Amino acid sequence: MIVKEQIVNQAMLLFRQMGIRSVTMDMIAEQTGISKRTLYENFSNKDELVEACVMQEIESRKEQAKRILEGSSHIIETYILFMWDHINRLRGTSPLFIKDIQKLYPQSICKQTNEFNNRMRENMKQFIIMGIKDGVFRKEINPDIASILIFEQIKVLHVEGGFETSPLSMFSPAEVFEHISINFIRGISTSKGLELVDFYYSKHKMV
Amino acid sequence: MIVKEQIVNQAMLLFRQMGIRSVTMDMIAEQTGISKRTLYENFSNKDELVEACVMQEIESRKEQAKRILEGSSHIIETYILFMWDHINRLRGTSPLFIKDIQKLYPQSICKQTNEFNNRMRENMKQFIIMGIKDGVFRKEINPDIASILIFEQIKVLHVEGGFETSPLSMFSPAEVFEHISINFIRGISTSKGLELVDFYYSKHKMV
DNA sequence: AAAAAACTTTTATTGTTTAAAAAGTTTTTT
DNA sequence: AAAAAACTTTTTAAACAATAAAAGTTTTTT
Structure with a gap:
């Protein structure tokens, strides 16, 4: 096969x-x-093919997530590594890809990605709760609001009309994403957290 | 009259x-x-009336802005006071009001509000530049990106489908706005900036 | 003289038709 | 046996028409 x-x-x-x-x-x-015929012998319709592609993508992300979790020694390092991973993915992917999945396939296939996204948001919430307990994030932070807000900010990158409509169009999605991610974690951090952000950011700095 | x-x-x-x-x-x-007739003798159409309302609102904001600028001793205090002013406005206004102005009147009237918004964004950019010079905001911050991002975040409050669609619907716009504002300024701040944020935040704390 | 009501015109929404593009299938060719 | 081409069916999107609601106007009433 x-x-x-x-x-x-x-x-x-x-x-x-x-x-x-x-x-x-x-x-x-x-x-x-x-030939088209051979294509249809392998995937009986487009949706099936798209689903296979999305599943492959999700699998790849899961494996990468596992590697990141194993290779990091603190939740803030994990966050920084996830940030870089996502930046790399953004660099190789048109925003249309994510947009189309969300707009065109809200039922069957999107079920997979929605589950994935919900798990991500839940993970983010738990991450914030852990950080608060650990004293790296401020205790005034509402983990529900904050975890939603970071994903809402990221949505700006996948907004209707591409990106072209937005005044952000002059900047690359990767650049904006880095800005959002760093600002977000610094925004919720205590001074102890900020030190760790600085430390792990320079440790993993890329060009 | x-x-x-x-x-x-x-x-x-x-x-x-x-x-x-x-x-x-x-x-x-x-x-x-x-009577409707008397109404139309005073305003020859709905747009004219809406424009008068919007102008009154803008005037009120300008006056309030002047008062805030006069009454604050540091840009960070200014920011905190603007935040509280906006929170108070949000508490008394349905999100539909802002949404409708933006969706329904993109030409004539929106010209006024767009000018106003553009000036606000430009002010925000200058505010960030000043803060960087003053050493309260990090020098890595891109004032263009950051000033756009804060307004994009605020847009989440006026998103299509109200607010009801969004997972933020469980929280009041005022509460979410405070979260966004404080996280944003802390996110871009240096340690010197953070001290001032803490100071002025507790100075002007409201319930 | 302004309110109330009745009226006409505009605007906005809804549903329908139609045409093109792409999905999906079958036939022909190598 | 798979590629290429020709084909039919579905989807999608655009254009248009019908409808209803609200804008705007005129007439009638107090």
Whole structure:
């Protein structure tokens, strides 16, 4: 079944570039170098193919998350590493990809990503609660509000009309994301937390 | 021309409660206790009346801004006072009011509010630049990105579908706004800045 | 002279039709 | 046996028409 993987990989290449809506099955067949018929013998419809792509993406993220958790010694280091991981993903992916999944597939496939997102938000909330207990985040912080707000801020990157409408369009999504992430964690931090943010930020600094 | 003021005041009462779209001219006439004809003799159409209301609101804000600037001894105190002023306004105004102005009147009237908003964003940018020079905000901050981001965050409060769609619906706009404002300024602050935020926040603390 | 009511006009929303593009299928070719 | 091409069906989006609500006007009443 190596051909199925081939198709998923080539489709992902196109999806990442142009989103899902504007990639046709003809394009995918051509890109993979197979006929449409063969394509449909492997995936009986587009949704099935998209689902396979999304699942692959989610799996990749889960594995990466596992690696990050194993490789970090403090929750703030974890946060910084997740930030860099996401920045790298943003750099290789058109905002259309995420946007299309959310707008076009709110039922079947989005179920997977929604579960994933809800788990992420819940993780973020627990992360904040842990940080407060640990004395790195301020105790005035409401973990519910704060965990929602960080994801709402990130949504700005995937806003309707791309990004072009927004005055943020002059800056790259990756740059804005870094700004948001660092400002957010510093905003909720105590002085002890800030020291750790500075420490781990310079430890993992990238260009 | 006391009757004109009467109309504006009564109309504002309704607009603040239910937005602009859902308030009819009949409702305004009834609320003011005059006939529709008299209403139209004072304002030849709804847009003119809305404009008068918006101008009154802008004037009120300008005066309040002047008072705040005069009454504060440091830019961080200014920021905290503006925050409380806005929280008080939010408490008395339905999100529909701002939403309707932005969605319904993007041309003539919105010109006024857009100018006002652009000036606010520019002020915010200058505020951040001053803060960096003064050593209260971090020098890594990009004043353009940061000034846009704070307004984008505030937009979450006026998002399409009210607020009801958003997971933030369980919290009051005022509460969320305070969270956003404090997190933002702490996020961009140096340790010197944080001390001042703490100082002025407790100085002006409200319930 | 202004309120109340009855009226006309505009605007905004809703549903319907139509046309194009892409999904999905079948036939033909190599 | 799979690619290429030709085909049919579905979806989507745009254009248009019908409707209802509110804007705006005129007439009638107090």
